[in-house]
Amino acid sequence: MPGVSFIKILFLYPTLYYQNCMDAQSSDCFNNDWSNWVADCAGTLFKGRFSHSDQISLQFNNILGLKFSFSFMVGKFDSWDPGEDQLQVLVDDAVIDTFTYGPYYGTYMCFNSTYPEYFDSKSYVFNLPIGRKSLKLTLKGSFNEGVDNESWGAKKFTLEILEPCVEFYSDCNFQGDIWRICNGNQTSQVRNIPFEIKSILIVNGIQVKMRDPKYNGGQTQTYTSSQYCLSSYQFPKYNQNA
Template sequence: MPGVSFIKVLFLYPIFYYQNCMDAQSGDCFNNDWSNQVAECAGILFKGRFCCEDQISLQINNIVGLKFRFGFTIVKIDSWDPGVDNIKVIAEDEVLDTLSFGPYEGTSMCFNTDYQDLFASYSYMFNLPQGKNSLKITLKGYFNEKVENESWGAKRFTLEMFIPCVEFYSECNFQGQAWRICNGYQTSQVRDIPFEIKSIIIANGIQVKMRNPKYNSGQTQTFTSSQQCLSSYQFPKYNQNG
């Protein structure tokens, strides 16, 4: 008599999904995330300097979750005019915040010594629509003078997942029909899955255990990272680990 096929998902959250340009002399500031433009102020590396209507963005594909927290440190350089010069923090098409400072906020650390500079940290919670598996975060500046007089930068970028999900696909390479399980959402212990599973998106910090009597001699398989192409899995039952 064949064993019972099942899926068990263990969510560990929040999931620390992404970080970049973290330390004072962090070498990862020099990668191409956000921008390949790097500057230094008082021995601290950051992405910048930017001016006018410069913007920097991070595009993440194959990310599956419903609730996130984005954090970063803004670098205010020289003479910002309050109410005129600002940075908009944007997740997808939603403006999460508008940051503005005065020319004398902070301390004089670098570049134009007539004005003060400032490192300030922020974080924002936001939701991603159900079914969407890509995310774009943007920092966009609005300035009316040259970089020698007013500029900005950013560092210590982080992204955490507070409601992570796992997404199963009917075809390899995350194509075809999709079926999603999210942490904290009510699901029945036994549920029909509408197709054979060929690929899975799994974020770090999530374990997916699956078993099919016809696959790998019926042994339970544990996956902790995304799977681009699996042999055919047919699961009549679903079990979420609460």
């Protein structure tokens, strides 16, 4: 029907939000994400080596979603003693997993020739509270000997958004009132739009389609990245009391 205003959101999820240090000799292992320490074990680069109470963290801001998946590969180097040496995974400083390996678990590949190494892939799914837009991921070790005898590294860091969201704002630069839509493909008719839209926060992998008879000649606009200041989508019947 001509002249009908709408918003349609296409969530192409899971949305790949972040990757780092993915390949055996990946050059991005040398950037400062997580740590600027890099170790080579049998031709494979890892962030590390770490020991004692070393930990690495990465903070994500303006990340929109309800459910996430975090995965990485851990490198167990040399002698780990179960019950004494362990690695923890934390989300926003809360421990979601603790694991360890035996000293002779794995294959002899690098560093101390007395003990073997082992590469293991780890993956976790977790939720964030509605409205939370920041996320901190941490790997934290607890070892009682130095790096020459027991250590660890990590690589293939991947963060996916399994249930993404889009946020609409009443003012430019993501200020003012907020209207949020999450999960699945959704089309909102004009009766559900709570205010004039001036900016939109969008993560990669999401398409937002909007049409307003008074905006840009009534043509449908498609946005795939955040919009900091729009010329006000003033839908003719937006609900001021929503």
